[in-house]
Amino acid sequence: MNHVRASCNFGRRWDNMKFDPKALLAQKAEKIEKFLQELTVKMAEKPTLVVIGGFAVRAHGSRRFSHDGDIMVDYRTHGELRDQFALYRNPRLGKEQFLTPFGADVDVYVENQHKLRVPFDEIQAFAEKKNGLWVACAEHLVILKLDALKSRRHSDKGDKDTEDILVLTTCAKLERTSILKRHLLSEDWALLFDIVDTPGNWQKLTQNNYKKASALQKEAQATLKALRPGDVEIE
Numbered sequence: 001m002n003h004v005r006a007s008c009n010f011g012r013r014w015d016n017m018k019f020d021p022k023a024l025l026a027q028k029a030e031k032i033e034k035f036l037q038e039l040t041v042k043m044a045e046k047p048t049l050v051v052i053g054g055f056a057v058r059a060h061g062s063r064r065f066s067h068d069g070d071i072m073v074d075y076r077t078h079g080e081l082r083d084q085f086a087l088y089r090n091p092r093l094g095k096e097q098f099l100t101p102f103g104a105d106v107d108v109y110v111e112n113q114h115k116l117r118v119p120f121d122e123i124q125a126f127a128e129k130k131n132g133l134w135v136a137c138a139e140h141l142v143i144l145k146l147d148a149l150k151s152r153r154h155s156d157k158g159d160k161d162t163e164d165i166l167v168l169t170t171c172a173k174l175e176r177t178s179i180l181k182r183h184l185l186s187e188d189w190a191l192l193f194d195i196v197d198t199p200g201n202w203q204k205l206t207q208n209n210y211k212k213a214s215a216l217q218k219e220a221q222a223t224l225k226a227l228r229p230g231d232v233e234i235e
Contacts, residue, residue, distance in 0.1 A: 029065035032104045033058075036069055037132040047127045047134035048077040050120075052109070052144060057164040059130035060138050061171025064163060068105040072120050072136075078110045117147055117183055126179070138172035139179040146188055149195075159204075165195055166205050169220035174227060181229050189228060196220040 036051055050073075051059070054066025073081065078096075081087060085098035087108065094115030096108040111120040118140050126137040136144070142165060149161040168174065184192070195201060202213035 025065045025067060028067060028102075028104060029055075031102050032066070032069050032100065032106075033131070033133075035100050035102075035104070035106075036071070039071075040133050042080075047124055047129075048074045049134060050123050050127045051133045051135045052123070052141065053107070054160070054164065055133065056135035056141055057145075057167060059133055059135045060141070060168060062164060062167045064160065064167075068107065069100075070107045070109070072109045072111070072114070072116075072123050074111045074120060074124070078108065081108065116144060118143055122179075126176070137176065137179070138168050138174050139176045141172075142168050142174070142180070142192070143183045143188075146184075146191060149191070162195055162201055163205055165192070166201060166216070166220065169196060169223055170216050174223055177227050177229070180227055193221075193224060196224060 033055055036055060039049055040051075049071055051069070051071055053068075053070030054062070054064065055069055058064065058066065081098065087096045087098045089096050094109070094113065096110065098106055098108065100106060109116055109120075114120075118136075123136050123140055126140060127134045128137055129135075145161050145165050145168070149158055149165070152158040152161070174180075196217060199213065199217065202217045203210065206213045206216065
């Protein structure tokens with residue numbers, strides 16, 4: 001009887017683990033990250049495949065898991081990917097997509113064919129090696145995340161973009177003023193400051209740890225004020 005009861009208990013624990021959305025997302029994210037690392041190993045020393053999106057932000061310090069991968073590649077690497085995977089074009093979003101062997105989506109932004117604000121050669125020039133991946137630098141990720149947020153601010157994906165921006169302004173080392181000055185317009189700076197100046201964003205990030213939220217907010221505000229060009233005024 002005890003053996004039967006123990007078996008039943010084990011079954012319930014297994015069911016709980018199997019259907020826990022957070023656990024499933026974590027397992028999927030780990031597989032995607034390992035897959036991207038394996039792709040990176042095949043690249044030359046000069047990064048021809050650069051990770052952007054959630055996994056890049058995670059490499060810079062985020063704890064959030066992402067359910068898909070995002071990469072920027074040059075023409076040669078694009079050809080190699082096409083030899084290995086079935087890539088599908090999404091002309092509206094200026095990207096291609098393929099499925100990993102375990103069923104996860106990877107979005108591919110090809111050199112001179114994507115619609116992102118930052119060109120591949122610039123992303124490549126400032127890419128950093130972290131967690132076994134070539135990832136976009138924090139400044140480029142802030143720019144890309146701001147653009148993504150504009151089209152989906154009041155949505156779940158928009159909330160993730162906001163969280164990523166908060167992480168990048170605190171955990172990552174933002175210091176390349178020239179990159180931000182080259183790409184960010186006055187309205188971009190206004191949106192960026194609106195994000196960091198909203199206490200609720202930090203409270204959500206820290207799960208209502210008000211002391212930590214306040215400290216992180218002050219840190220981010222100081223960082224952005226130091227980086228902001230002198231000719232940009234924020235109301």
